[in-house]
Amino acid sequence: MASAHVEEIPPPSLDATAEQPPLFDGTTRLYTAYICPYAHRVWIIRNYKGLQLKIKLVPLDLHNRPDWYKEKVYPLNKVPSLEHNGKVIGESLDLLKYIDSNFEGPSLLPADSAKREYAEELLSYSETFNGAIIYSLRGDTAKEAGAQFDYLENALGKFDGPFLLGEISQVDIAYIPFVERFHIFLLEALKIDITEGRPKLVAWIEEFNKIEAYKQTKVDPKLVVEIYTMRFLGRFDLQRIYLAYKCHFLKQFIVGQIAKTIFKYVVVAIMSSNFQLQKLSPPISTSVDIRLSNLYNCIKSNHCPNLRV
């Protein structure tokens, strides 16, 4: 059973302007980021073991990270990392094991040797699982991501009980942050419901949602949709544009669009220097304008030797 319920208001994320908290002053700190599924794993185990007062959360804004994090705390510059006993260690799966065996609270690894063996198999499969689902976003997502959720559904049938090893363990905590995010994103963005036809997965998610220590760590669904759409579908939209570009029918249209976009950016980029040029030397400014419009016309008409398609 998880330890007594502790209500905690998650602290705000530190950005590049934030001062560094003291290092190695005896406080145990978990450097994390709320959107990161890897860091989420460690946050859950910390809460589940009732270590809220023992391990201080230091959330970072990953898009505007403070320099001191890489320079002074964790040179790999990733989250999660744990500052404990005068050193900083990383890697979420290692941290699950580290926290489980170096801190008090309920153990999250069963004694049974068959379960331990299966735990190792599932833990090492978790990267394949995540990678395959992300990769599936470029192809037949329902089929390819579906195969990964089928893997989980089968795994949930191996032992008695709603969790992967029967009772809750490090393995469930390794998977849930990813399943939580994919569940939200696939449903919202691609209308794929990963729980459909997978009753064990449904029961597993329901069981997790009964655990207060986990509920407090759940990610903001809007943020997941926003960030994952940008990160994954945005990138793949470019691929689709490239495929369309290869199709002769759309070539002229796309070249026109690209030319216009390049033109806009070039104009914006030289606007300020152009100001200076106008002040100093009007002929230079005029020649820049002429060269720009030549560039635009040449790309538009598809007669640039270097840009010909």
Ligand SMILES: N[C@@H](CCC(=O)N[C@@H](CS)C(=O)NCC(=O)O)C(=O)O
């Ligand atoms: N293998 C690492 C992966 C950690 C990771 O990739 N974290 C991401 C955020 S989700 C990160 O910090 N990225 C920052 C970067 O790569 O610069 C783990 O399991 O802890």
